[in-house]
Structure formats: structure tokens, C-alpha cells
Amino acid sequence: xxxxxxxxxxxxxxxxxxxxxxxxxALVLGVAVLGAAWIAYSAAPASATTGGHIPSPREGFQAxxxxxTNPTGETTRLEDLRGQVVVLNxxxxxxxxxxxxxxxxxxxxxxxxxxxxxILGINSTVQDSAEAAQSFAADQGITFPILLDRxxxxxxxxxxxxxxxxxxxxxxxxxRKVVVGGPMSEATLTSTVRNLLEAGG
Amino acid sequence: xxxxxxxxxxxxxxxxxxxxxxxxVGVTLAERQAPKHGVPPAQLNNLVFLGxxxxxxxxxxxxxxxxxDVYLASPLSLLALTPVTLAPIDGAAIGLIVSLIYGQRKELxxxxxxxxxxxxxxxxxxxxxxxxLASGDAFGAPASLPWAIDLWGAxxxxxxIYEILAAAVxxxxxxxxxxxxxxxxxxxxxxxxxxxGARLFLEAFRGDSVIVFDGLRQAQLGxxxxxxxxxxxxxxxxxxxxxxxxxxxxxxxx
Numbered sequence: 001x002x003x004x005x006x007x008x009x010x011x012x013x014x015x016x017x018x019x020x021x022x023x024x025x026a027l028v029l030g031v032a033v034l035g036a037a038w039i040a041y042s043a044a045p046a047s048a049t050t051g052g053h054i055p056s057p058r059e060g061f062q063a064x065x066x067x068x069t070n071p072t073g074e075t076t077r078l079e080d081l082r083g084q085v086v087v088l089n090x091x092x093x094x095x096x097x098x099x100x101x102x103x104x105x106x107x108x109x110x111x112x113x114x115x116x117x118x119i120l121g122i123n124s125t126v127q128d129s130a131e132a133a134q135s136f137a138a139d140q141g142i143t144f145p146i147l148l149d150r151x152x153x154x155x156x157x158x159x160x161x162x163x164x165x166x167x168x169x170x171x172x173x174x175x176r177k178v179v180v181g182g183p184m185s186e187a188t189l190t191s192t193v194r195n196l197l198e199a200g201g
Numbered sequence: 202x203x204x205x206x207x208x209x210x211x212x213x214x215x216x217x218x219x220x221x222x223x224x225x226v227g228v229t230l231a232e233r234q235a236p237k238h239g240v241p242p243a244q245l246n247n248l249v250f251l252g253x254x255x256x257x258x259x260x261x262x263x264x265x266x267x268x269x270d271v272y273l274a275s276p277l278s279l280l281a282l283t284p285v286t287l288a289p290i291d292g293a294a295i296g297l298i299v300s301l302i303y304g305q306r307k308e309l310x311x312x313x314x315x316x317x318x319x320x321x322x323x324x325x326x327x328x329x330x331x332x333x334l335a336s337g338d339a340f341g342a343p344a345s346l347p348w349a350i351d352l353w354g355a356x357x358x359x360x361x362i363y364e365i366l367a368a369a370v371x372x373x374x375x376x377x378x379x380x381x382x383x384x385x386x387x388x389x390x391x392x393x394x395x396x397x398g399a400r401l402f403l404e405a406f407r408g409d410s411v412i413v414f415d416g417l418r419q420a421q422l423g424x425x426x427x428x429x430x431x432x433x434x435x436x437x438x439x440x441x442x443x444x445x446x447x448x449x450x451x452x453x454x455x
Contacts, residue, residue: 015383018439028432035401035425042405043416044342056353058337060409180214187278188286191268 057158059178063088063169066154068122068147071134076120076147079173085196086169087119087189090149090160092128093136098164101183102140108189109144115197116171119144124163126152168192170199216332217284223328224253227321234320234379238313245317248303256296263291312386312438319388320379323372326396330365339364342408358406367399384442387435394431400424 018024057064063086067077078086089105091098102121109119123133125148137146149155158167166184168177177192228249235242264286265272265279272278278286304314333339341350341358349356375392382388401424404410410418 015387015439015443018435019443021436021440024432024436028429028436031398031432032425032429035421035428038401038405039417039421039425042418042421044410044412044418045416046412058353061353185278185281185286186275187265187268187271188281190271191264191286194268194271 057167057175057178059175061175062173063167063175064157066157068149068154070145070147071130076145078169081118082173083171084116084118085171085193086167087117087193088122088158088167088169089119090122090124090155090158090163090165092124092163093132094128095163097182099136099140101164101189102142104183104186104189106140106142106144107186108193112193112197113144117193117197121146122154123148124152124155124160125150126155168196170196214284216336216338219332219335220325220328223325223331226328227324229321230324231318231321234317237379238317238385240309240314240317244307244309245314248300248307248309248314249318249321251303252296252300255299256292257287259295259299260287260289260292263288263295310385312384312389315389316379316382316385316387319375319392320372323368323375323392323396326368327365327372330361330368333364334361338409340408341406344406357408360403360406360408363403363406364399367403368396371395371399384438386438386442390431390435390438394428394435397424397428397431401428 056062063078065078067075069075087105087108089098089101091102093099105119105121108117121137121142121144123130123146125133130148130150133146133148158165162181164182164184166179166182166189167175168179170176176196179188228246231245231249232242235245261279267288304311337352339361340352341360341363343355344358345356346358348359350359350362351357371392374395375388378391379388401421404418404420404424407418407420410420413419413422
């Protein structure tokens with residue numbers, strides 16, 4: 001408290017202090033030198049701060065790897081898709097916004113599957129059922145792979161807190177965008193996918 | 202970290218909500234400041250409101266222009282509530298320009314108006330810290346400290362807490378100074394200098410710094426430049442304003 005009062009008294013004289021060119025120049029110079037020294041002291045190699053390539057479900061981090069099976073039992077591994085742009089869409093058959101964005105995902109799949117885009121629909125089977133997921137996919141005419149997260153492990157890994165949640169992963173396996181909730185607009189999907197496909201094709 | 206607050210069927214994005222609270226407190230504070238600085242409160246309110254709305258629209262349009270054909274094909278997507286399809290820098294620029302035009306039209310005094318906005322800006326900075334804490338953004342460098350927090354797969358500096366504390370201290374100082382400021386622009390420039398100084402210092406503990414020139418943290422370089430400009434600005438403002446006053450009224454030096 002005493003310190004605060006002291007500062008207050010000091011502030012009263014600041015105005016005239018600031019006018020004094022010599023004093024103020026000395027202050028500015030001092031700040032410049034100290035600031036530069038601090039910048040030099042806290043310098044770090046690029047690898048120390050990129051958020052690096054630690055797997056974590058957020059932008060700028062590496063997408064956590066997983067292996068999941070589709071309803072017929074075939075396994076898909078995220079690592080095997082490196083070099084392609086991957087969209088992970090977490091959904092459940094009882095979730096209306098998930099249903100609403102499915103046609104746009106399907107359209108994006110049809111338009112870009114030959115350009116290096118892979119869309120994976122990850123059904124949160126732990127809060128749904130494999131049968132419901134399958135019939136939902138058939139009803140919606142979905143042709144991109146549907147994977148079943150039976151234990152909820154991958155949803156936990158990706159900290160999915162709302163359905164749908166969509167992750168956009170670039171060719172290097174780095175998450176570039178996360179859209180929580182939905183339905184996302186068609187333009188969000190199209191513009192993001194195009195951006196990622198064009199980057200480092 | 203608590204990015205989403207689940208209230209029954211409602212998924213609330215907590216960081217956005219916290220920022221909104223900050224802006225609301227900020228606007229309230231700015232409004233209260235207005236009479237002290239001789240700025241009409243209603244016009245100050247309009248200035249802030251116009252700036253925010255224009256900023257939001259500008260951010261979305263800025264993003265849409267880059268993908269014009271996509272948005273032409275589905276124009277309703279312009280109204281989508283997705284924050285990721287906003288271009289923040291475009292938004293800030295347009296919001297600023299619109300505010301400037303409004304201020305000029307209404308002939309609001311520039312420095313006094315900035316002084317009015319200062320406590321509000323300070324409160325937004327505090328809220329920004331809380332938003333970062335909720336989303337886990339602006340995270341710290343890995344560290345083994347008693348007060349390190351577990352975030353993104355490592356023990357890290359609680360950089361968001363540092364940010365909140367620094368912003369709160371700056372806000373306290375600015376509020377005190379607001380009453381004692383000796384010339385228009387003093388409160389604003391001091392706020393800018395303190396905020397830049399805090400960033401310059403705290404960036405060293407961040408784990409997500411952009412590194413330039415083989416090891417230097419970009420944000421620190423930017424902060425140092427802003428800090429020095431603000432200090433030079435203070436000198437120029439003090440000289441310009443105080444030399445207009447009669448000599449006798451000047452406060453004696455310590």
C-alpha cells in the first residue's frame with residue numbers, strides 16, 4: 001500500500017519529468033538497453049517454442065495418432081495418412097447438427113478425394129451404437145470412411161467436448177483448425193480444405 | 202483449462218464469453234470516464250459500438266474475400282457463428298478506421314478520447330488473460346517449478362496467470378493515474394507503455410513464441426518498439442501540452 005502511495009506521489013511530477021529532454025532521453029535509452037538485454041537473455045532456438053511436435057489436440061500441434069476400425073473391421077491409422085490433408089469429424093447418429101453438416105462433408109469428399117483429401121467420420125460409438133452409425137451413414141449416402149470409437153478413447157485423446165467437433169490436419173500431420181460444434185458452414189469447410197490442399201501440395 | 206462450459210444441451214464457448222464480459226466492463230468504464238475528460242458519453246459509446254460491429258463484420262468479410270467464390274456460392278455462410286472463419290487483423294483494421302472516421306466526424310478530441318478508452322482497454326487485457334486461461338492459448342514454456350501447471354502434455358509456466366496478474370496491475374495503475382494525469386494522452390500512452398513492457402518481460406516464459414532472426418522472439422521485438430514509441434510519445438505530448446501553460450503553474454521537480 002505504501003508503495004502504491006509512493007508511486008502516486010511520483011506520478012504527480014511525471015508531467016514535468018517527461019518534458020525534460022535529457023532526463024527522458026536517458027530513461028528511453030535505459031529502457032531500450034534493458035529491453036534488448038532481456039530479449040537477448042530470453043532468446044530461444046526455434047525448436048524450443050513451436051509448441052513443437054508434441055501431440056495435442058489443438059492448433060499448431062501434431063495430431064495425436066490413433067488406429068480405429070470401420071464397421072467391417074478394417075483398421076485405419078492416422079499415421080498412414082501423412083502426406084494427405086485429413087479432416088476428422090467426430091459425430092453421433094442422434095446429434096442433429098452432425099446430421100446437418102454430413103451432406104457438405106460428403107460433397108467435399110467427392111470433390112477433393114483425388115486431390116489428396118481424406119475425410120474420416122469418427123462415430124462416438126461409446127455414446128451411440130455401431131448399428132445406428134451404419135444405418136445413419138447409409139441413409140445419408142456417405143461414401144467417406146466411417147470409423148467406430150467404441151471405447152471413447154480417441155474422443156478423450158482429442159478432448160472432444162461437444163458433437164460435432166471437426167479437426168483439420170495438414171499434410172505434415174499438424175492440426176491447423178478446430179471447429180467445435182456445428183453445423184459448420186459450407187464455406188468454413190470448403191475454404192479450410194482448399195487452403196490446406198494448396199499449402200505444400 | 203475449460204474451453205467449453207456444458208449447460209445441459211448448451212455448449213458455451215467460455216473464452217468468448219469471458220472476452221465479452223471484458224468488453225462489457227470496458228465499455229462501462231469508458232462511459233464513466235467520458236465526463237472527466239470532456240467527451241460526450243453518448244458519442245463515446247457510439248464510437249466503441251461502431252468500432253466493435255465494424256470490426257466483426259470486417260473480420261468476416263476479410264476472410265470471405267480470400268475465398269470469394271466459396272462465399273458467393275453460399276452467401277449465408279457469411280453469417281455463420283464460427284470464430285475460425287474470421288480474419289482478426291482485417292477486423293481490427295476496419296474497426297479502427299470506422300472508429301477514427303466517426304471520431305473525426307463528431308470532432309472528438311483524439312487524445313482525450315483515447316484516455317477515456319484506456320481503463321476499458323485495460324479491462325479487456327485482463328479478460329484476454331482469462332480467455333487464454335480458459336482456452337489454453339498463450340501457454341507457457343515447459344518448466345519444473347512448484348507453481349507449474351499441467352497443460353498440453355507438459356508441466357509449464359502458468360503464463361496465462363502471469364498475464365492476468367500483469368494486466369491487473371497495469372489496470373490498477375492506469376485507474377489511479379487517470380485521476381492524476383497532467384495532459385491529454387498521458388493515461389493512454391502510459392497504458393500502452395506498461396502493457397508493452399509487460400509483454401516484453403512475460404513473452405520470455407511463453408512456449409508458443411514465434412521465433413525470428415535465429416532465436417529472437419518476435420513479440421518481444423514488437424513490444425520493445427511499441428514501448429519506446431510510447432515513451433517518445435509521452436515526451437512529445439508533455440512538451441506540447443505543458444509548454445502551452447503558464448510557467449508558474451508547472452509542478453516543481455523533485
